[in-house]
Amino acid sequence: MDELGRMTVDEFKQSQKLPIIVVLENIRSAYNVGSVFRTGDAFLLEAVYIIGYSAVPPHKEIKKTALGAEESVTWKHFAKTSEAIAQLRADGYTVYAVEQVEGSISLENIKQAEGEKVAVILGNEVTGVEQDTIAACDGCIEIPQLGMKHSLNIATAAGVVLWELVRKRLIQQD
Numbered sequence: 001m002d003e004l005g006r007m008t009v010d011e012f013k014q015s016q017k018l019p020i021i022v023v024l025e026n027i028r029s030a031y032n033v034g035s036v037f038r039t040g041d042a043f044l045l046e047a048v049y050i051i052g053y054s055a056v057p058p059h060k061e062i063k064k065t066a067l068g069a070e071e072s073v074t075w076k077h078f079a080k081t082s083e084a085i086a087q088l089r090a091d092g093y094t095v096y097a098v099e100q101v102e103g104s105i106s107l108e109n110i111k112q113a114e115g116e117k118v119a120v121i122l123g124n125e126v127t128g129v130e131q132d133t134i135a136a137c138d139g140c141i142e143i144p145q146l147g148m149k150h151s152l153n154i155a156t157a158a159g160v161v162l163w164e165l166v167r168k169r170l171i172q173q174d
Contacts, residue, residue, distance in 0.1 A: 012072040015044065019117040020165055021093065022158060023049040025081050025133060026124045030055035034065030035155035036122075041069035043166045048075045049084045049119075065155075081121065081133045093117040097129040097137045098161050100150065104142035107164050114172050120161055122154050 007015065022040060027033050033055050040048050050056050056077050057063070057070040078084040088095050096110075098120055112118060120141065123129030134140060143152060143160055152160070 009068070009072045012041070012044075013074075017044050017046045018166060018169060019093075019115065020045045020162065021047045021049055021088065021117075021119040022162060023081070023084055023088075023095075023119055023121040024051060024054050024154075025121055025129060026052040027054040027122070027154060028125050029154075030059050030061035031065045032125065032153070032155045033059075034062035034070065036158045037062065037066035037069040037073050037075070039155070039159050039162055040073040041066075043162050045073065045162065046117075048073055049088075050075060050077045051081045051084055052079065081130065082136065085133070085136050088119045091117065093119045095119045095121065095137045097121045097123070097134045097140045098143070098157055099123065099129045099134060099140045100142050101134060101140050104140035107141055107143050107161060110141060110164070110168070112165065112168055112172075118165060120158075120165070122158055122161075125154055 022036055022045060024033060024036060033050065037048055055062055057075065062070050085095055094116060121129055121133060121137065141161060143157060
């Protein structure tokens with residue numbers, strides 16, 4: 001760890017986070033939840049919000065893919081997405097669903113004001129983000145896809161969207 005310059009769990013918890021929260025709405029696979037924790041750790045995100053029947057730590061499948069990130073990344077469980085959105089709004093977050101819908105913003109066109117707090121909601125592997133949730137968001141982000149398939153695994157989608165949000169913040173800092 002020292003040679004790689006990695007933080008300890010305590011150092012991670014005390015470090016300044018990027019004001020980005022990822023919200024997982026009714027994710028069927030605990031492996032996907034764990035993968036998002038790992039991405040959240042990699043990008044120093046504020047938190048992961050877990051909704052509904054999505055698995056929560058401690059869970060062996062989360063642990064297997066998170067590789068300890070479930071212990072470093074702050075998380076909170078909400079029974080309903082509306083509760084999470086209310087909390088995010090109260091905390092000053094702009095809330096986006098990651099979904100292909102009419103009027104969605106292509107990921108590369110997302111604009112973020114410096115220091116803006118952003119939350120992204122990723123939905124169920126089969127049904128996506130719930131329609132009521134989409135209606136409650138400030139907008140939807142769509143990942144450009146060029147092939148025959150027009151969907152990505154949730155963990156992959158999270159990585160793509162979160163990297164783009166983080167990348168734009170890193171550019172702002174330069």
